Amino acid sequence: MMGEFEAIRPYNDAEVPAVLQRLLSDDAFLGTLVRFRFPRLAGPFGWLLRPLVAHLLAREAKGIRSVNELQDRIEPYVDRTIEHATDGVSYSGVENLQPGRPYLFIANHRDIVMDPAFVNYSLYHARHPTPRIAIGDNLLQKPFVSDLMRLNKSFIVHRSITARREKLAAYQTLSAYINHSIRNDGQSIWIAQAEGRAKDGDDRTDSAILKMFHMSRKGEPFAEMVRELHLIPVSISYEYDPCDQAKARELQIREATGEYTKAPGEDDASIALGITGYKGRVQIHFGRELTGEFSDAKQLAAELDRQILGNYRLFPVHYLAYEMSTQRDPALAVPSAASLFKGEELLRAQAEWNRRLAACPEEQRPFLIMQYANPVLNQYRLKQAEAAA
Template identity: 35%
Template sequence: MRQLFDFDEIRPFYDEEIPDIIRSLTKEEKFRHALKFVVPDVDAFCRQMEECTTKREFQKRLAIPVLNDLARRSTSGVDASGLENLSPSGNYTYMSNHRDIVLDASFLNMMLDAHGFETSEVAIGDNLLVYPWISDLVRVNKSVIVNRNVPRRRMLEVSRRLSNYINFAIKIKHQSLWIAQREGRSKNSEDQTQESVIKMLNLGGGSDMRTNIMGLNIVPVSISYEYDPCDYLKAKEYQMKRDNPDYKKQPQDDLFSMETGISGYKGHIHFYLSPVINGELEKLEDCCEKSDVLHCITHIIDKAIHSNYMIYSGNYVAYDELYHTDRFSRNYSTEEKRRFMDYMQKQLDKIDLPQKDEAFLLERMLEMYSNPLKNKLIATGVDL
């Protein structure tokens, strides 16, 4: 079914476009060079790609097996819970916290496929698409392009088009979609849903925000990484911004973060999929003023995400180290504490700065690992 709106610049490719796009990709030298880092035989992989004629076939035959192999090589396991809250025939807007540029949505799709669910489309920022072949690849892999670097005068137009597309995907195509709860990764793991994301989603509906958001079947997803390979890069960026308020990341910085996140060791990764928030949204009429609905929606999403983090021994160690307490000492052994602090030091040693402030950098990294625990305690009503 074709849509009434013009989504050609941002939509995933139609299946009839896939063969030509794939033939173009397999001839792109930079794409073939990138493949060397994830597959053992580039030529064989490209031949298999050229046999794919649909997005689903590409994902089933190539993308998901590559992700499973990556999980075996760079994690101690990836798993998911909460899927009993959902139906494989349902259409959902999966909204999650955002840790890794590439793998958050990719591993979620791997989990959905393993449990008999259709993979979701993925909303991805155009700031990451630094080469045309990357844009082609992600659209073959069911990605939707989020235009970020646009003039202010076009922001409403661009946001409305994206909102219209998401509404079209969920309600007409019956296709689930993943979107992060905020623009960009949360560098300190202080995961808070941006109101601007909810405002954008609301643009594609009618006049009532609560009804519009209910129509998108939002499923909060809690993503918990035992280790974040990019933690030292995020800490480094904190010091660079502290020392130079005008510091701006370059495109190559995001590329290096993508490479580091993909190849680096992540320990265990867990996804928890909460129930659709519509039951909570139905109660809003009685519990808050119309002007407060936006805040209430973000609070519902945040509470669901925070309540369902998986907490690892390193999170407990980081909290006690950051706040100079032994509150959670029963939750980790002496060996687990030593291993985590050794890991922190190894990550700190990777940071190359002319005036390296190791105490500041360590504090930032401890925050990254302690904030999920802190927010879970608050969301579940535990007194801090």
């Protein structure tokens, strides 16, 4: 059975030592580490630092024989990176998870690497197994990136295929792999609710992804597939998005010209900024398992959206942005930031928000405001709909 997943699956325990050895002799990987660790010295002394970094890594990797051992070993570094770039990570809703049950975690998508990293962080610290992570092949330009991700329980989503028949076959394999992982291997999966990040802050589940889950189970009712996969909606809330300026620029150019072409290396820059950039506070919320009788993808998407948007944590900056937004809706009765937050917290948020606005070119500002205002709009629309129901 695993043969059909050969091209996309994560590495298994038996493969770990060989892949680690391959990474230790990969020049591109060592060069990237040197640039990250010693940015000033990387140019003139890169040739000297590479063997040193390889030696330190070999010492660090000694005796690692399984994926779990690898995750245990790198966890302190991940924690340090996470804690260095945030004002604290909190998580809630883990009581909704039953020990020993594999889940399909479906989350909103703001950051390429950090979304699944924060979900992993929360589950690891709550003593739940970490999931296998869906990652687009557009991010795996270099072989070492693919090795690193597959070592860390990532499986590959072939996004760059354009031919219709091949695309269909790739989705069929992906569907079969996700079902196999949860039903046969008892291993959880993390996947984003839509392809690509929600650059405008409007988190919506793409029903095409939900239909894909069912592609390899066409013989069984849609509702049965939903029950068997144990779907958990996950809300990932960032106080500040390190890539907000870049997203505003892209949205503005797209609106003005009708298209946006990424520059070479732009994804790499987004990944680096997303990992190291300041995020303020971060909150991860695990919603309730979807157990209703869902007859189609549209119904399922609506419930995922209800939980993901409803459990999104709104910080002072979201209300400050909403107050400036042209999309304000008087019918929603959204309270002001000043009425909800007090003293130091509010002052800090105002200063940070003003700093971000000042750094943003005027024509791009409406798109920066939109990113932070949309979660408010979505949550209060939801409240209004529930009150009317």
